[in-house]
Amino acid sequence: xxxxxxxxxxxxxxAISMACVLSLFASSDPDGLERVAEDQGFAEKxxxxxxIHSPIPDYAVPGIENENLATSLAGLIGVxxxxxxxxxxxxxxxxxx
Amino acid sequence: xxxxxxxxxxxxxASLWVVAILILVVAVWRTNKKLGDRHVxxxxxxxxxxxxxxxxxxxxxxxxxxxxxxxVLIAVFVxxxxxxIVMGSIFGVQxxxxxxxxxxxMGANIINMGLxxxxxxxxxxxxxxxAVKGDRGMIIGxxxxxxxxxxxxxxxxxxxxxxxxxSPLGIALPAMVGIHAIIGVVEAAITIAVIKSVLKTRADLLxxxxx
Numbered sequence: 115x116x117x118x119x120x121x122x123x124x125x126x127x128x129a130i131s132m133a134c135v136l137s138l139f140a141s142s143d144p145d146g147l148e149r150v151a152e153d154q155g156f157a158e159k160x161x162x163x164x165x166i167h168s169p170i171p172d173y174a175v176p177g178i179e180n181e182n183l184a185t186s187l188a189g190l191i192g193v194x195x196x197x198x199x200x201x202x203x204x205x206x207x208x209x210x211x
Numbered sequence: 212x213x214x215x216x217x218x219x220x221x222x223x224x225a226s227l228w229v230v231a232i233l234i235l236v237v238a239v240w241r242t243n244k245k246l247g248d249r250h251v252x253x254x255x256x257x258x259x260x261x262x263x264x265x266x267x268x269x270x271x272x273x274x275x276x277x278x279x280x281x282x283v284l285i286a287v288f289v290x291x292x293x294x295x296i297v298m299g300s301i302f303g304v305q306x307x308x309x310x311x312x313x314x315x316x317m318g319a320n321i322i323n324m325g326l327x328x329x330x331x332x333x334x335x336x337x338x339x340x341x342a343v344k345g346d347r348g349m350i351i352g353x354x355x356x357x358x359x360x361x362x363x364x365x366x367x368x369x370x371x372x373x374x375x376x377x378s379p380l381g382i383a384l385p386a387m388v389g390i391h392a393i394i395g396v397v398e399a400a401i402t403i404a405v406i407k408s409v410l411k412t413r414a415d416l417l418x419x420x421x422x
Contacts, residue, residue: 121413125256132263141268141276146390147212147368149275153386154378156218163217165314166307173266173309188309189266193259195308199300200258204251207296209244 126193133189137173138182212277212368212391213305213320216313220375227371228318231299234326238295245422250289253416257285258297260405262304269397277394280364282328283336283357284402287349290421291333298325319371323364332360346410349417350403357402358395365391 144152151157170176170188178184219227246254261281268276281301286294302321305311312320339352365387373380409416 121416122252122256126259129256129259129263132260133266137263137266140266140278141270143268143270143274143276145212145268145276145278146271146365146387146394147214149273149390150378150383150386151218154382156372156377159377160215160217160313163215163313164310165216168306168308168310170308171310173311189263192262192266192304192309195304196258196262196301197255199304200255200297201251203296203300204246204254207239207243208246208248208251 126197129193130190133193134186137185137189212280212324212364212387213302213312214316214323214368214371216315218313218375218377219316219319219371220377221315223371223375224313224315224319227322228315231318231321231326234330235295235299235321238292238299241292242296242422245420246293247420249419250293250422253419254289254293254297257288258301261285261297262301264401265301265305271390271393271397275390277391277397279398279401280324280328280361281402282325283332283353283360283398284405286329286333286421287336287353287402287406288417289419291329293422294329294333295326298329301325319368323367323371327363327367328357328360331363332356335359349410350406353406354399354403357399361391361395361398362388365394 170191173188174181174184175187178187264279264281268278271277282294282298285297299321302312302317302325306314306317336352336356339355340348343351366384369380369383369387372378372383
C-alpha cells in the first residue's frame with residue numbers, strides 16, 4: 115500500500131471536512147431538475163412515491179434537534195459508508211497474489 | 212439532478228435499470244483481478260470525496276443550485292471501468308441511505324450522472340489528451356469532458372422525462388440543458404482544481420494503470 119500515509123490522510127480529512135463542515139453552507143435552493151419540475155408543475159409526481167424509507171433522509175440524521183449537527187453527522191456517516199463499500203468491493207476484485 | 216421515484220414511467224426506469232446493470236457487470240468483469248494494491252486507497256478516498264462533493268450544492272442562477280457529479284474526475288484517476296463501479300456505488304448509497312434519488316430511478320441516475328461521465332466523458336478526455344500534449348492536455352481534456360458530461364447528463368434526464376410523459380421534450384430539454392450548462396462550469400472548475408493540485412503534490416497518483 116504505497117499510497118498509504120500522508121496523502122491518504124490528507125484526502126480523507128478533505129472529504130470529511132467537506133461532508134461535515136462545508137455541507138453546512140451548501141445551498142438549499144432547488145437543483146436543476148427540481149427547478150424544472152417546479153416550473154413545469156410536475157414536482158408533485160414524486161410526492162409519496164418513495165419506494166423505500168431511507169434511514170437518513172435528506173442528509174439529516176433524524177431525531178437530532180440541532181440541524182447543523184444532524185447534517186454533519188449524516189455527512190460523516192456517508193463518508194464512512196462510502197469507504198466501507200469501496201474497500202469492500204475493491205478487496206473482492208483485487209488482483210490475487 | 213437525482214431523479215426521485217415517480218418521475219419516470221415503468222417502461223423507462225426498468226429499461227434503464229437493465230442497461231445500468233449490464234454496463235456495471237461489464238465494469239466489474241473488466242476490473243476484476245486488475246486492481247492493484249495502489250488503486251485501493253485511492254478509490255476509497257475518491258469515493259468519499261465525490262460523495263462529499265455531491266452534498267455541496269452551490270447557487271447557480273435564479274434560485275437554482277447544483278453540485279458536482281464527479282464521473283470524469285474518478286475516470287481520470289482510475290479509468291472508466293473502475294470509475295463506473297465507484298459512481299454506481301455512490302448513487303446506490305445515496306438512494307438507499309439518504310433518500311437522494313429514487314430506487315426505481317436508480318438505474319437512470321447511475322447512467323445519467325455516473326456512466327455518462329465515466330465512459331463517454333473519459334472518451335472525450337482521452338481524445339483531447341491525444342491532441343494536446345502533456346499536463347495541459349490532461350487539464351483541458353478533463354475540463355472539457357466534465358462540462359460535456361454534465362450537459363449530456365441533463366439532456367439524458369430530459370429525454371427520460373419526456374419518454375415517461377412527465378414533461379414534453381420541447382420544454383424539458385432546453386430547461387435542463389440551460390441550467391446545467393452553467394452547473395457544468397462548476398463541474399469543470401472543480402475537476403480541474405483537483406487534478407491540478409494532485410499534479411503539483413502527488414503526480415504519480417494520476418499515473419496508475421487505468422482500468
